[in-house]
Amino acid sequence: MKKWHWILLGVITLITLFAEFVLLADYPKKHWWSYVPMFYILWGFVGCVAIIYISKWLGKLFIQRKEDYYDAD
Amino acid sequence: MQISMFIAPAYYMILGALVLPLLPKQIRAGSFMLFPLIALITIWSFPEGYLIKADFLNYQLIIGEFSRLNRIFGTIFSIIAIIGGVYSYHLKEKGQQSAALLYAGGALGVTFAGDYFTLFIFWELMAVASTYLVWARRTNESINAGMRYLIVHLFGGSLLLAGIILNISNTGSIIITSLTPDGSLSSWLILLGVALNTAIPPLHAWLADAYPKATVTGAVFLSAFTTKSAVLILIKIFAGWEVLIFFGVMMALYGVVYAVLANDIREILAYHIISQVGYMVAGVGIGTEMAINGTTAHAFSHILYKALLFMGAGVVLHTTGRSKLTELGGIAKKQPITLWLYMIGAFSISGFPLFNGFISKSMVVSAAGEAHFDTAMLLLLLASVGTFLHTGLKLPYFTWWSKSKEEIEPTKPPVNMHIGMLLAAILCTLFGVYPTLLYDYLPFTVNYEPYTIYHLTESVQILTFTFIAFWLLRKKLEGEPTVALDTDWFYRKPAQFVQRVFVDGVEAAFNFIETVSMDFSQKLIRVSRNPLMLFNKSEEERDYDPDLHRATTHLLLMLIILSFAVFYIFSLII
Structure with a gap:
């Protein structure tokens, strides 16, 4: 990742925040999470981290085995 | 049966599967795309709501039901068959090309089926044709995975068939209609059969087991047809x-x-x-x-x-x-x-x-x-x-x-x-x-x-x-570099145990009984040759020779008869 990649991501995020807090300020709040500001940012980030850690944990717990697991007797 | 049943879109694909191997090599790969294209044109040439019917035994089959829902699925199945044909244009192998068309034909058959009988026939056709796309990679891994794939799908097909038969005996109709969640056994059996093809856990392991082991081009077709045709059936029924x-x-x-x-x-x-x-x-x-x-x-x-x-x-x-x-x-x-x-x-x-x-x-x-x-x-x-x-x-x-x-x-x-x-x-x-x-x-x-x-x-x-x-x-x-255990563990790991008990065990028992019975009959044969050996150890060396004992036997018999005769005469005198 070069510096300008990060700048681009920052700009995109700012645009979405502008949309969320200015353009969509009066958008009807249909779900409980509609009351949490920047919810989808959190959901994307925390969700991704959780998926990686929980899956890896489950993998170590009982899912992952050596490649010859089914061939070995 | 009316002629019209042969104009259902699925039949063009199946016709393609039969004709393709007979075509000269130069035009074979190019012709592949022709059949899904004809099927696609057929799908849109019938007016919305049109039904292709056929009589079979006492039932009326609906081979082609051109509803909006069926059409959109049929369209994408045909399009992807064309694209898959382009992608596998370089392929020289007849079997894979034919199997792919047959598989696509099965998917179209399931899509446009209006009755359970037609649905089931094409359902099984899909299972068999798609298995070939796994086997065609010809590695040990893919042959084993293909066999597991086939067995699991035949099991799913049996659940579906059992559900269908129960449903027909309850309702008397073979027309596919939506079922209400009433907890009846027939509904649940049909749901289980369809859920297996939809890859709903825990009935999903066949997918992740077989698809990665299929051929490069086969996997493209596999990714399109089985699960999505099952989703269509879910929409129609559930x-x-x-x-x-x-x-x-x-x-x-x-x-x-x-x-x-x-x-x-x-x-x-x-x-x-x-x-x-x-x-x-x-x-x-x-x-x-x-x-x-x-x-x-x-x-x-x-x-x-x-x-x-x-x-x-x-x-x-x-x-x-x-x-x-x-x-x-x-x-x-x-x-x-x-x-x-x-x-x-x-x-x-x-x-x-x-x-x-x-x-x-x-x-x-x-x-x-x-x-x-x-x-x-x-x-x-x-x-x-x-x-x-x-x-x-x-x-x-x-x-x-x-x-x-x-x-x-x-x-x-x-x-x-x-x-x-x-x-x-x-x-x-x-x-x-x-x-x-x-x-x-x-x-x-x-x-x-x-x-x-x-x-x-x-x-x-x-x-x-x-x-x-x-x-x-x-x-x-x-x-x-690991494998992830999934629900296929339940039939892959115990497979070794099942093999040991039901194959190796049975074979060992069979061999044991065979040895014992052969041994016994050998002995019986030897004893039959000379039963005297039962009483006299020295007789074991030779076979029975009637001449050897003839004189003594004659004498013995004569003495017995004589004594009877003497007793008889004696009784007459007294």
């Missing part, structure tokens, strides 16, 4: 069964977890079929018009981008001979066309705006929200985080961009492979940019606008921050 919402959401996340652990690129894609089909199953469970539209649209989009992704992974396997993340990397500059066409598929499946995943996935998710299934909606959004994470980031990053342990020199793929990918990529983008091209043909009128500021904000925020989290934790996602 729309509104709320239990499917739970299973749909569960499978959307299940695929995500396993995709983290998978190392083979086609296995990652296979687990993401399960995840994506989860959206469709949840949509069927919600059952509202919007949800059914969303499910249909998502099946349509999914077939396009998933075939594109499998085509991309297929090119990698074809040109490097490798398919494991641990063995790949550093080839981005060497195959930019494959990479960027793949990325269009990845953007589509991840739901990037302007690609077709965005216009269909968001419809299912919104339908969950509209019907007040908030938790389901939130979890489906979480699953889409996982989709982008694996298919859009992990897979391409570790396949193309990351540093490889050794220098890989991919060969040049046949140009038709790239053309096949390009066609799918064009369609993924086209439907993404002009959603009405698809929306106008959905089963119900669409009152949904995907490109609203709200949806765009939601998607861009989720995708951006998924990317940032991935980038920070990317080291954690490196492939590991």
